[in-house]
Amino acid sequence: MQPNKKSGQKTSHKHINARASFAIQPKSIGKVLTNRFSFTVNLTSSFGLGSVLAAAVLITGCNPTEANQNDAANEAKNIDLLNVSYDVSRDFYKDYNPLFNANYQQKHPSIKVNINQSHGGSSKQALSVANGLQADVVTLNQESDMNLLVEKGLVASDWQQALPNNAVPYTxxxxxxxxxxxxxxxxxxxxxxxxxxxxxxxxxxxxxxxxxxxxxxxxxxxxxxxxxxxxxxxxxxxxxxxxxxxxxxxxxxxxxxxxxxxxxxxxxxxxxxxxxxxxxxxxxxxxxxxxxxxxxxxxANPVAVVTAVTDTASKTKAANAYLKGLWDKPAQELMAEMYMRPSDEQVLAAHKDTLPDIxxxxxxxxxxxxxxxxxxxxxxxxxxxxxxxxx
Incomplete structure (x- = not known):
């Protein structure tokens, strides 16, 4: 049956290579580890903290602050993101994730993003996140579900202004x-x-x-x-x-x-x-x-970063990039091919045969x-x- 054309109403469109670690316990034994070998240093009350730190520098060739910086840099090469979404979106995100990874790795060659998906009823998913499921991003299908996460302090109150089209990539x-x-x-x-x-x-x-x-x-x-x-x-x-x-x-x-x-x-x-x-x-x-x-x-299918999770894990930048990629042409084309109505008017218009005016x-x-x-x-x-x- 052919759909009626619109008539005044709005139309849907739309580890680390070198590590220095040590325990300092007065009148006890502490350990100093390197990436090639480990040995035990006897610490007595006659050793001061400065002596221990100096030993660590001689052994590793760097100071502890530099080692910690190296740790952070290397760990950033592998970022895990969890997308908690509503159930019928699973097929789209299964295909979108490789698109995002290819684009992101081209821009950040040293970083690999692993994306995991969780799907279920939208409100049930939002409640799971509110109750502790560690989502990095939420891609839901109802604004009230997002509002619950705002009330819980998990999603920023200005989430709709953080992304185009009030954070709705498709309808x-x-x-x-x-x-x-x-x-x-x-x-x-x-x-x-x-x-x-x-x-x-x-x-x-x-x-x-x-x-x-x-x-x-x-x-x-x-x-x-x-x-x-x-x-x-x-x-x-x-x-x-x-x-x-x-x-x-x-x-x-x-x-x-x-x-x-x-x-x-x-x-x-x-x-x-x-x-x-x-x-x-x-x-x-x-x-x-x-x-x-x-x-x-x-x-409307709103999306947002769960900043309460990503900020503490230093993943906010990657999470934002993941969601912003939904407005890139390839992602918008994929939406249309999967019978979602992209927010990009040109892409939508090119698919009128399969996404008719309603x-x-x-x-x-x-x-x-x-x-x-x-x-x-x-x-x-x-x-x-x-x-x-x-x-």
């Missing part, structure tokens, strides 16, 4: 993934409330993607019924029917994809545009079709700030719980 939107041939004739959000439709959706309590799915459907209801957020009687009734059709609430978007494609659950999966295309082209070729709703939600809305424009969205819809006892309580 996405919600689409409907149906069985091949669309046997149930699903054309828009409204069809998901029919009695004969089984819906697969992640859990909005753990998944940022699921929140966007819920808000996408809710925003459609408000738009379709021409209601206001403050008085959404028809929209609430519509969403209640839709949620009654949900056959599983998985922890994250990728788990929901597995339920739909491998476990065979449901008639339709509500998921992101990039995940839907990945499924259609790789995971379930010939088994699914993509339906673009007439009106959907824009998904009418979307920004969640904050309809529902208010993310803090308000969370308090209204997703806290315990909020509107989501109220509407999903009974079937």
């Amino acid at each position: 996405s939107t919600m689409v409907l993934l149906v069985r091949a041939g669309n046997p149930k004739g699903i054309k828009d959000w409204a069809d998901l409330a029919r009695n004969d439709i089984a819906v697969v959706l992640p859990n909005p309590k753990t998944s940022g993607t699921a929140r966007y799915a819920f808000l996408g459907a809710y925003g459609y209801g408000l738009h379709h019924f021409k209601e206001k957020v403050q008085s959404p009687a028809k929209t609430d009734a519509f969403i209640k029917k839709l949620l009654a059709n949900v056959v599983t609430y998985d922890n994250g978007a990728r788990a929901a994809t597995t339920s739909f494609t491998q476990r065979g659950l449901g008639d339709v999966l509500i998921t992101t545009e990039n995940e839907a295309n990945l499924v259609a082209q790789q995971f379930a070729v010939g088994q699914v079709d993509i339906v673009y709703p007439s009106y959907s939600i824009e998904i 009418e979307t809305f920004e969640p904050v424009a309809v529902f208010g700030p993310w803090a308000e969205i969370m308090d209204t819809f997703f806290v315990d006892g909020g509107r989501f719980d109220q509407l999903a309580r009974t079937k």
Whole structure:
């Protein structure tokens, strides 16, 4: 089904070779080590600190300060970065990491950056970082998850000004993934409330993607019924029917994809545009079709350095470079190739065949700030719980 063109609404776009170490303990034995051999120096109370330091200089050919500087320089050659991200981004970062490494090593030949990835539901990932997971960078899909890390003092309060486009390198939107041939004739959000439709959706309590799915459907209801957020009687009734059709609430978007494609659950999966295309082209070729709703939600995917971690480990420079590289042309092209909507307008325009214009809305424009969205819809006892309580 061809998507509607935009009409006044904002459109998604978008070790060390020489080491001197010694222990000084009065009336005890201390050790002086070099890179080639080690021996024991007997220290008695008659030896002063100056004598020991002099011995160290004679043995190593350098003073302790120089040795420490060499330590730091050599250790900087290997930098480990942990990117904690949301689940359906794993395929993009798996391909982006080699791009970044090649570019970074060309500029810094003596430094090797090892990048590790962690993926799961966006909010679950943010909570893990808040509870001690030592992330160096976070690449999430919801501003409220980033705000949690700011509140915990892990991410700088001006994280949005640290990178272009308010630290959002790409956006996405919600689409409907149906069985091949669309046997149930699903054309828009409204069809998901029919009695004969089984819906697969992640859990909005753990998944940022699921929140966007819920808000996408809710925003459609408000738009379709021409209601206001403050008085959404028809929209609430519509969403209640839709949620009654949900056959599983998985922890994250990728788990929901597995339920739909491998476990065979449901008639339709509500998921992101990039995940839907990945499924259609790789995971379930010939088994699914993509339906673009007439009106959907824009998904911003913010990124930030966890400075509380990188500053103490002297990795902030490398972490910043890793995220800034997301705005380089090769990375933006990779996003488009993987059905993410790059922030670079020229790159996006060059991929209109696969990333068509769609009418979307920004969640904050309809529902208010993310803090308000969370308090209204997703806290315990909020509107989501109220509407999903009974079937």
